Amino acid sequence: MSTPADHDPELLCAEYALGVLDAAGRQALEQAARTDADLAATLARWEQRFAPLAEDLAPIAAPARVWTRIERDLGFLPTRAGGAASGWWNDLRLWRFVGIGASMAALALAAVNLVWLRAPAGTPGTTTVASATPYMVATIARPDGVAHWTVTVDLRRRDIVVVPAAKPTIAAGRATELWLIAPGEKPMPLGVFPADTPASMPMPAEVVAHVSAGAVLAVSIEPPGGSPTGQPTGPVVATGPMKSAA
Numbered sequence: 001m002s003t004p005a006d007h008d009p010e011l012l013c014a015e016y017a018l019g020v021l022d023a024a025g026r027q028a029l030e031q032a033a034r035t036d037a038d039l040a041a042t043l044a045r046w047e048q049r050f051a052p053l054a055e056d057l058a059p060i061a062a063p064a065r066v067w068t069r070i071e072r073d074l075g076f077l078p079t080r081a082g083g084a085a086s087g088w089w090n091d092l093r094l095w096r097f098v099g100i101g102a103s104m105a106a107l108a109l110a111a112v113n114l115v116w117l118r119a120p121a122g123t124p125g126t127t128t129v130a131s132a133t134p135y136m137v138a139t140i141a142r143p144d145g146v147a148h149w150t151v152t153v154d155l156r157r158r159d160i161v162v163v164p165a166a167k168p169t170i171a172a173g174r175a176t177e178l179w180l181i182a183p184g185e186k187p188m189p190l191g192v193f194p195a196d197t198p199a200s201m202p203m204p205a206e207v208v209a210h211v212s213a214g215a216v217l218a219v220s221i222e223p224p225g226g227s228p229t230g231q232p233t234g235p236v237v238a239t240g241p242m243k244s245a246a
Helices: 009-018 023-035 037-055 064-073 092-118
Strands: 135-141 147-154 159-164 175-181 188-193 199-202 216-222 236-241
Touching: 009 023, 009 037, 023 037, 135 216, 147 216, 147 236, 159 188, 188 199
Parallel strands: none
Antiparallel strands: 135 147, 135 236, 147 159, 159 199, 175 188, 175 216, 216 236
């Protein structure tokens, strides 16, 4: 398979799907994919893999005053006496940066998950990508919709990657524990993880069979080391449905 700039095909296609390639890189990859069926298939696979993450992105609506400013700047509305309205809230450039920033934050979270998944457990420094392997993803959010963590599960390697989307405040002497809740079943513990840094955890073999698109991930606040009962004992602060990513 020939690829632009002799790049790793898997990583290049992942970067394309994430939208982090520059214009020249995207054009080169698209041209190569037109004549390379294997590369085109790899590209399609990565786009499908990241599609569920994009579905969780909430749109950001600009205030009506911003659209009024746009219409005025384009000449569809008369200019106010003394010039157009000023102030940071009416600055179109601000809202452009807000939109771009929200998109880049989501892409950065996906990229961090990708980096973790590219390093097989117990083999530091390698960059093997598990191909044709089902992945599950979830965005774990508070009841008010604010995302706290993104989770990627590699079912073949039985590996869980948790990446913080925010920096939650956890009381001293308490820990965050991840749970899998399959339809009609009790919560199954997946392990304690640091609330504010990316973490990789092994998935218990007996839990793998219960992972499905109908399952829910939840995070509860527990004593250090996790729940002593095998079930959540503290408040459940965030939940999120699992989705297939491959």
